[in-house]
Amino acid sequence: MKIAIVHDWLDKYAGSERVLEQIIELFPYADLFSLVDFLEDRNFIKNKKVKTSFIQKIPLAKKYFRYYLPLFPLAIESFDLSRYDLIISSSHCLAKSVKKYKNQIHVSYVHTPVRYAWDLREEYLREVGLNKGLKKILANLVLDYIKRFDFKTADRVDYYIANSQFVRERIKRIYGKDAYVIYPPVDVNRFSLNEKKENFYLVVSRLEPYKKVHLIVEAFNKMIDKKLVIIGDGSEMKRIKKLAKKNIEILGYQPESVVKEYMEKAKSFIYAAEEDFGIAMVEAQAAGTPVIAYRKGGASEIILEEKTGLFFDSQTPDAIIETVKKLDKIYDKIVFKEIRKNSLRFSIERFKKEFKEFINKILGNKKI
Numbered sequence: 001m002k003i004a005i006v007h008d009w010l011d012k013y014a015g016s017e018r019v020l021e022q023i024i025e026l027f028p029y030a031d032l033f034s035l036v037d038f039l040e041d042r043n044f045i046k047n048k049k050v051k052t053s054f055i056q057k058i059p060l061a062k063k064y065f066r067y068y069l070p071l072f073p074l075a076i077e078s079f080d081l082s083r084y085d086l087i088i089s090s091s092h093c094l095a096k097s098v099k100k101y102k103n104q105i106h107v108s109y110v111h112t113p114v115r116y117a118w119d120l121r122e123e124y125l126r127e128v129g130l131n132k133g134l135k136k137i138l139a140n141l142v143l144d145y146i147k148r149f150d151f152k153t154a155d156r157v158d159y160y161i162a163n164s165q166f167v168r169e170r171i172k173r174i175y176g177k178d179a180y181v182i183y184p185p186v187d188v189n190r191f192s193l194n195e196k197k198e199n200f201y202l203v204v205s206r207l208e209p210y211k212k213v214h215l216i217v218e219a220f221n222k223m224i225d226k227k228l229v230i231i232g233d234g235s236e237m238k239r240i241k242k243l244a245k246k247n248i249e250i251l252g253y254q255p256e257s258v259v260k261e262y263m264e265k266a267k268s269f270i271y272a273a274e275e276d277f278g279i280a281m282v283e284a285q286a287a288g289t290p291v292i293a294y295r296k297g298g299a300s301e302i303i304l305e306e307k308t309g310l311f312f313d314s315q316t317p318d319a320i321i322e323t324v325k326k327l328d329k330i331y332d333k334i335v336f337k338e339i340r341k342n343s344l345r346f347s348i349e350r351f352k353k354e355f356k357e358f359i360n361k362i363l364g365n366k367k368i
Helices: 015-026 061-077 121-127 133-152 165-175 213-221 237-243 256-265 279-286 317-333 336-346 348-366
Strands: 003-007 031-034 050-052 086-091 105-110 159-162 179-181 201-204 228-231 248-252 268-271 291-294 309-312
Touching (some): 003 015, 015 086, 086 348, 105 348, 121 133, 133 165, 159 165, 159 348, 165 179, 201 213, 201 256, 213 228, 213 248, 213 317, 237 248, 268 279, 268 317, 279 291, 279 336, 309 317, 336 348
Parallel strands (some): 003 031, 031 050, 086 105, 159 179, 201 228, 201 268, 228 248, 291 309
16 A cells, blocks of 8 residues: 655654654555645655655745745645545645545544644744735735635545644634544653642743733733743743843743753742643643643643642633632642643544554454
């Protein structure tokens, strides 16, 4: 059986690439397709040769390939997958929109339908500086085009897999399609259970507007007796630094070894964004660290309230403050081993088992 794996683009190792890594582990002889490939570290794709689109050769594509978004539909349709029996797409943009031929099966693992076209458009345009004047008008025209193309090509997928119930509901609402849920693989064994917590709260996040880190900073500005540590970098760094008071330590980007150390020692991990899933929240729980998070999105599927963490119901500093105080009151009742145990529901081994079982089920007698 010939298998093609299609991923949107390859420029770094982030959340969707962790899923891709495990799919390649399961199907090591599959061919890999991506709009562009500018990877430096190629270990997670097993040093595979990647078949790219014409965007790879456009001038300045390595730095600015996202600006060629209007060409993505043409580029994704340029892949000739006619000789493959099974297509597996890993899609957060338009990988799911590859052309499919008769007698082929297409399974798409959807991290999210294109969020900047469907749900987070205003925040996205503000983030990239396209939220005013003629630039905004042109950007909206492009995103409307992407939205129409994304919807029109929904039937090219035979089986949808969502990375959470939250994304499953979005797939149903946007495409009108049912999806099976398989949670992403999280390397929970990279973290160790630590029951000797230190007196600081932790944020690990990209510093972008939609991550809402500024709300957490504003909350801790009002709780000067509590220490907050922020790990991460992004377009909001200057704003966050200017906003933060002396009880807030901003470390910027840090290597995995440093993130691991802080995850294991933190009194609590705090997350204020509405996420499709939320790998960092699982990683914190793998270290036995309780999580305070906004109730919407993937967080509600990860955290067991008052057992492994707490929720706040509005994205405001006051809601965060109230929840931090609530955690203080129940902290003596927290069982760190139970938090660690909860994280194991999202392990790499579980993902590979569920994904392979799903593929074999739909293939029937052609099991891999």
